[in-house]
Amino acid sequence: MFEAAELGHEVDDESYERREAELREKLLAAQVELLQRKEFELVVVVDGLDFAGRSETVNKLHEWLDPRQIETRAFDEPTDVEREKPRMWRYWNALPPKGKLGIIFGGWYSDPLDGRFARELDEDAMDALLADAVKFERMLAHEGALVLKFWFHMPEHRQRKRLKKLEKDPLTRWRVSDVERDHLKHYGRYTRTAEHLIRETDSAEAPWSIVEGSDDNFRNLTVGEQLLTALRARLDAKKTPPTAETVELNTPIDGVEVLDKLDLTRTLDKKDYERDLLIWQGRLHEVLRSHHFKKRHALVAVFEGNDAAGKGGAIRRVTQALDARQYEIVPIAAPTDEERAHPYLWRFWRRLPRRGELTVFDRSWYGRVLVERVEEFTARQDWLRAYGEINDFEEQLSSHGVITVKFWLAVSQDEQLARFKERESTPWKNFKITDEDWRNREKWGAYAAAVNDMVERTSSDVAPWTLVEAEDKRYARVKVLRTLVEAVERRLE
Amino acid sequence: MFEAAELGHEVDDESYERREAELREKLLAAQVELLQRKEFELVVVVDGLDFAGRSETVNKLHEWLDPRQIETRAFDEPTDVEREKPRMWRYWNALPPKGKLGIIFGGWYSDPLDGRFARELDEDAMDALLADAVKFERMLAHEGALVLKFWFHMPEHRQRKRLKKLEKDPLTRWRVSDVERDHLKHYGRYTRTAEHLIRETDSAEAPWSIVEGSDDNFRNLTVGEQLLTALRARLDAKKTPPTAETVELNTPIDGVEVLDKLDLTRTLDKKDYERDLLIWQGRLHEVLRSHHFKKRHALVAVFEGNDAAGKGGAIRRVTQALDARQYEIVPIAAPTDEERAHPYLWRFWRRLPRRGELTVFDRSWYGRVLVERVEEFTARQDWLRAYGEINDFEEQLSSHGVITVKFWLAVSQDEQLARFKERESTPWKNFKITDEDWRNREKWGAYAAAVNDMVERTSSDVAPWTLVEAEDKRYARVKVLRTLVEAVERRLE
Numbered sequence: 012m013f014e015a016a017e018l019g020h021e022v023d024d025e026s027y028e029r030r031e032a033e034l035r036e037k038l039l040a041a042q043v044e045l046l047q048r049k050e051f052e053l054v055v056v057v058d059g060l061d062f063a064g065r066s067e068t069v070n071k072l073h074e075w076l077d078p079r080q081i082e083t084r085a086f087d088e089p090t091d092v093e094r095e096k097p098r099m100w101r102y103w104n105a106l107p108p109k110g111k112l113g114i115i116f117g118g119w120y121s122d123p124l125d126g127r128f129a130r131e132l133d134e135d136a137m138d139a140l141l142a143d144a145v146k147f148e149r150m151l152a153h154e155g156a157l158v159l160k161f162w163f164h165m166p167e168h169r170q171r172k173r174l175k176k177l178e179k180d181p182l183t184r185w186r187v188s189d190v191e192r193d194h195l196k197h198y199g200r201y202t203r204t205a206e207h208l209i210r211e212t213d214s215a216e217a218p219w220s221i222v223e224g225s226d227d228n229f230r231n232l233t234v235g236e237q238l239l240t241a242l243r244a245r246l247d248a249k250k251t252p253p254t255a256e257t258v259e260l261n262t263p264i265d266g267v268e269v270l271d272k273l274d275l276t277r278t279l280d281k282k283d284y285e286r287d288l289l290i291w292q293g294r295l296h297e298v299l300r301s302h303h304f305k306k307r308h309a310l311v312a313v314f315e316g317n318d319a320a321g322k323g324g325a326i327r328r329v330t331q332a333l334d335a336r337q338y339e340i341v342p343i344a345a346p347t348d349e350e351r352a353h354p355y356l357w358r359f360w361r362r363l364p365r366r367g368e369l370t371v372f373d374r375s376w377y378g379r380v381l382v383e384r385v386e387e388f389t390a391r392q393d394w395l396r397a398y399g400e401i402n403d404f405e406e407q408l409s410s411h412g413v414i415t416v417k418f419w420l421a422v423s424q425d426e427q428l429a430r431f432k433e434r435e436s437t438p439w440k441n442f443k444i445t446d447e448d449w450r451n452r453e454k455w456g457a458y459a460a461a462v463n464d465m466v467e468r469t470s471s472d473v474a475p476w477t478l479v480e481a482e483d484k485r486y487a488r489v490k491v492l493r494t495l496v497e498a499v500e501r502r503l504e
Numbered sequence: 505m506f507e508a509a510e511l512g513h514e515v516d517d518e519s520y521e522r523r524e525a526e527l528r529e530k531l532l533a534a535q536v537e538l539l540q541r542k543e544f545e546l547v548v549v550v551d552g553l554d555f556a557g558r559s560e561t562v563n564k565l566h567e568w569l570d571p572r573q574i575e576t577r578a579f580d581e582p583t584d585v586e587r588e589k590p591r592m593w594r595y596w597n598a599l600p601p602k603g604k605l606g607i608i609f610g611g612w613y614s615d616p617l618d619g620r621f622a623r624e625l626d627e628d629a630m631d632a633l634l635a636d637a638v639k640f641e642r643m644l645a646h647e648g649a650l651v652l653k654f655w656f657h658m659p660e661h662r663q664r665k666r667l668k669k670l671e672k673d674p675l676t677r678w679r680v681s682d683v684e685r686d687h688l689k690h691y692g693r694y695t696r697t698a699e700h701l702i703r704e705t706d707s708a709e710a711p712w713s714i715v716e717g718s719d720d721n722f723r724n725l726t727v728g729e730q731l732l733t734a735l736r737a738r739l740d741a742k743k744t745p746p747t748a749e750t751v752e753l754n755t756p757i758d759g760v761e762v763l764d765k766l767d768l769t770r771t772l773d774k775k776d777y778e779r780d781l782l783i784w785q786g787r788l789h790e791v792l793r794s795h796h797f798k799k800r801h802a803l804v805a806v807f808e809g810n811d812a813a814g815k816g817g818a819i820r821r822v823t824q825a826l827d828a829r830q831y832e833i834v835p836i837a838a839p840t841d842e843e844r845a846h847p848y849l850w851r852f853w854r855r856l857p858r859r860g861e862l863t864v865f866d867r868s869w870y871g872r873v874l875v876e877r878v879e880e881f882t883a884r885q886d887w888l889r890a891y892g893e894i895n896d897f898e899e900q901l902s903s904h905g906v907i908t909v910k911f912w913l914a915v916s917q918d919e920q921l922a923r924f925k926e927r928e929s930t931p932w933k934n935f936k937i938t939d940e941d942w943r944n945r946e947k948w949g950a951y952a953a954a955v956n957d958m959v960e961r962t963s964s965d966v967a968p969w970t971l972v973e974a975e976d977k978r979y980a981r982v983k984v985l986r987t988l989v990e991a992v993e994r995r996l997e
Contacts, residue, residue: 036932039932040932043932043935047935066827066828066829069828069829070824070826070827070828072828073823073824073828074820074824077816078819078820078823078828078833079816079819079833079834079835079864079866080835081828081833082832083828083829083832084829085829090583090584090585091583091584091585092583092584092585114828116829323570323572326571326572327567327571330566330571331563331566331567333563334559334563335559335562335563335565335566335571335574335576335607336559336576336577336578336609339575339576340571340572340574341572342572342573347840347841347842348840348841348842349840349841349842373572439529439532439533439536442536442540
């Protein structure tokens with residue numbers, strides 16, 4: 012794999028200067044266009060052997076381009092907040108907004124590479140992390156980002172020479188640590204690990220490019236010209252292309268959908284309700300205060316449901332049980348302009364709970380496959396791929412100890428109508444009912460189909476859906492509380 | 505001071521229920537109006553004696569109001585990222601956006617109170633922190649926030665009884681730790697410290713209210729009704745009032761302003777430039793890599809100047825000297841909608857450098873007293889108070905070890921005209937020149953006066969302005985580099 016990057020490529024200074032002048036002008040023009048159109052972002056991952064010129068080339072890009080529109084991120088040991096969040100959280104945080112160029116040093120490749128080289132990971136564990144990387148990049152590409160990856164290579168004898176030279180000069184000696192010496196000592200094993208990494212994560216959406224690092228001129232020009240070609244091609248393309256594979260949704264042949272199976276006649280009388288509420292609120296309070304939960308877990312509760320199904324009231328019964336310092340409620344409305352400039356899951360990643368805490372999402376990432384699908388705010392291929400992306404997101408939460416519980420609160424059309432009317436006639440409730448609610452009501456069937464698909468495709472072991480019969484508010488509230496308690500208790504066992 | 509809160513206030517259950525029902529409805533209506541108008545935010549600070557009912561009352565507010573529109577923050581030991589930033593950084597992060605209610609437990613009062621009680625601070629040190637609190641709250645109020653503060657009090661004998669009761673019950677025993685026992689043991693000293701704190705920080709903009717905590721009914725109703733009264737009054741006020749004291753600006757009687765004194769004929773020939781550039785870039789590289797800088801400091805470089813004065817080119821010469829991983833450039837354009845929903849300095853707080861790093865602001869918080877003043881985007885009393893707020897902000901940076909260096913790049917009107925024309929005629933530069941630039945040019949005098957006032961009022965020991973003669977780009981670039989190097993070296997001495 013690295014043969015072509017060991018040929019001793021060189022570019023003489025004269026040719027370099029000529030090509031650099033032209034490249035620079037074109038790069039700058041492309042960057043200005045990227046910024047002015049703000050249609051997509053450019054994500055460049057740089058990785059490779061030590062001293063193969065990664066940072067020199069990145070510095071050169073900063074020199075050629077307008078550095079004010081570049082966001083460059085390197086990653087040290089995770090901070091304590093980063094450690095509390097799923098592994099990918101800090102990479103989500105590092106994504107540039109549309110219109111900018113983000114340069115990522117190592118990024119999501121550091122853990123698999125370093126971990127495997129240090130033999131902390133076996134090959135399967137490494138491959139699992141690489142599969143995460145592929146999914147993440149595919150998501151980025153489908154969300155419109157242009158993703159490019161550069162691996163800087165260098166033959167062993169040249170690296171040995173460079174290391175010696177750095178060690179001799181007192182001004183550069185600090186750059187060589189035991190880590191680099193160890194990599195060089197096991198050059199064969201290190202490059203084989205890298206080769207495996209590149210093979211597993213090279214994709215049409217986010218291709219790797221291997222660059223020979225020995226000659227500065229050659230290396231910088233190569234990266235600059237490849238970057239220009241890719242960016243130019245994308246800017247000149249008729250429309251932003253990468254469409255996801257189209258999935259066919261299975262409509263049940265008998266027309267029976269999950270919501271049809273709910274028994275909306277279930278009720279709870281007032282006395283039982285008051286007793287049950289206290290019991291389950293008490294247990295929720297207790298389990299969320301347990302040492303084990305506080306140290307290892309966090310809770311995400313997602314509330315979706317028909318308009319006027321009683322989400323607000325149910326959420327209130329949950330938070331009543333808790334101290335205000337332990338939870339946060341995130342009402343999902345239209346995204347802010349910063350949120351709009353990032354992949355759609357970004358706004359949810361930024362609101363994840365800290366360890367030992369609860370975040371309630373009042374509406375959630377499922378808007379993608381509900382309102383955005385029904386109202387056609389999002390193209391078909393984009394909401395279709397959301398199912399997989401959401402499953403992947405929730406799996407990442409789960410494997411980090413975050414317990415995800417999802418509720419769909421269902422009422423009948425008649426009950427909804429009655430509640431709409433009651434809201435309209437109660438002065439301090441009528442802000443809760445808008446023309447939009449009435450319009451949504453007309454699309455009852457389309458929403459039901461969307462819910463059916465959503466439940467079928469995203470109810471998983473790690474984050475199952477709970478359908479809540481919400482015709483009777485008391486019954487619904489107790490079911491919500493009980494489900495939360497049982498989900499947490501099960502996970503703590 | 506606490507006499508009125510030791511009278512054994514009580515409200516019987518019957519009156520409570522009647523008043524609660526009415527209060528709740530009115531509170532909810534006011535909250536809805538707050539949210540819909542999004543004109544200001546409500547910041548409520550709660551503090552007080554242990555077990556005097558702070559968290560119970562906050563939980564009650566969550567129950568009465570729509571908890572989805574409340575952001576409640578408590579503060580543990582600072583995280584490692586928080587420790588890297590000035591003390592107030594995490595409180596800035598905790599501010600609610602306009603339209604919401606933010607509840608702050610302790611917040612900026614915890615350090616002075618706990619520190620003084622533990623005798624880690626002497627009285628002067630405590631007072632300095634309290635003065636910071638007053639300034640911060642005044643800024644919030646002037647930016648439009650409604651700030652209310654509640655101190656929960658309880659007489660000693662009642663607190664003693666409550667502590668015993670909590671300790672006896674196995675379900676609540678965990679709430680009593682040595683901290684609370686210690687506070688009670690030194691009840692007199694603790695309340696005297698609190699009394700001092702309240703006296704020093706009670707202000708018209710952010711008044712304290714002392715609430716007797718012994719009786720739940722009395723305590724909750726008191727807080728709820730005071731909150732309603734204040735919120736209602738603000739919502740019903742004709743216009744958002746609190747205007748800052750009006751300062752008279754001193755126009756120099758001889759009409760000579762700071763920019764007039766600049767000698768714009770200074771130049772540097774190419775050979776000297778190339779030599780000096782290398783020297784100062786090398787020194788900048790070196791000093792920012794020094795152990796001492798990396799451990800204790802960070803650098804903020806502010807670039808302001810006439811249009812086409814060469815800010816971009818100067819910034820590029822600075823970053824050329826550095827590794828891309830060590831700096832970030834923040835170009836200041838129109839604020840995002842999240843930024844607009846917060847006090848104007850919020851957007852700059854969120855972009856402060858980490859320890860050992862450099863943040864370059866290409867335009868900055870000085871926009872408030874430059875473009876916003878000249879174009880009348882901001883009311884006179886608001887940009888007038890900005891001078892003090894900015895000085896305060898930069899002092900906070902400085903006392904945390906952040907070195908702030910500020911540049912005004914000045915060119916003559918003739919030179920600007922020549923550069924505008926050159927930009928217009930160079931294809932890959934003409935995106936840099938807009939109608940706005942031409943319009944700004946017509947207001948040359950107004951900008952000069954604004955610069956004069958800005959320099960006079962915000963050039964301080966901790967963050968002096970450097971006026972840069974930028975008629976000759978080479979001279980300007982070297983002066984910028986040299987100033988940066990010398991500022992850092994001076995601080996490291």
